Amino acid sequence: MITLSYSIDEPEFMRAARAYWSYSGIGDRGNVLLAVGLVLMGGALVLWDVPTGWIWIGGAVLLGAMTIARNLLWQRGYRKMVKYRAPITASFMPEMIEVQSAEGESTLPWATFKKYIETPEYFFITMPRRGLSIIPKRACKDDLEIEALRDMITANLPRAKMRWT
Secondary structure (H helix, E strand, O other), X not given: OEEEEEOOOHHHHHHHHHHHHHHHOOOHHHHHHHHHHHHHHHHXXXXXXXXXXXXXXXXXXXXXXXXXXHHHHHHHHHHHOOHHHOOEEEEEOOOEEEEEEOOEXXXXXXXXXXXXXXXXXXXXXXXXXXXXXXXXXXXXXXXXXXXXXXXXHXXXXXXXXXXXO
C-alpha cells in the first residue's frame, strides 16, 4: 500500500491542467504557436491582396479566445471544487484506491478508472465522463516511492496515448 498526502492550490492546479492539455491534445504553447502562424500567414495573404487572409487572422483570434476561455473555465472549476480546500490523502492498493478529501471518503476499485497519463511532475488518472484525478509526484517521499506508485498504476491501467502538442 502506498499512501500519499498532498494539497493542490490554484496555481499548481493550472500547471497540472496545462501539462494534461499538452499531453492529451494541444496545450497553451501549441495554441499560441498556431495562432502566431495563422496571423503571419493571414497577414502575408492580406499584403498580397488575397481576401481570405482575414479568415486566417480571424482563426488566430478565435484560437486565442478559445485558449483564454479554457483557462478561465478550469480556474472557475477549481474554485468550485470542494476536494481541494483541504489536504487529500490517497491510499493506493493492488485492488483499489481509497481517498479522503474535503468532499469525504471514497473507495474505488481500479476498474472505475479508464487510463493514466504520466508527465514529469504528475500522474493523472482518468475516469469515464471526463473525470480526472491529479496526483503530484512531489507527494512521494522519494524516487523509489514514485517507482512503486508507477508500478501499481501501470499494473491496473493502460496508458493514454500522447497526442501532438
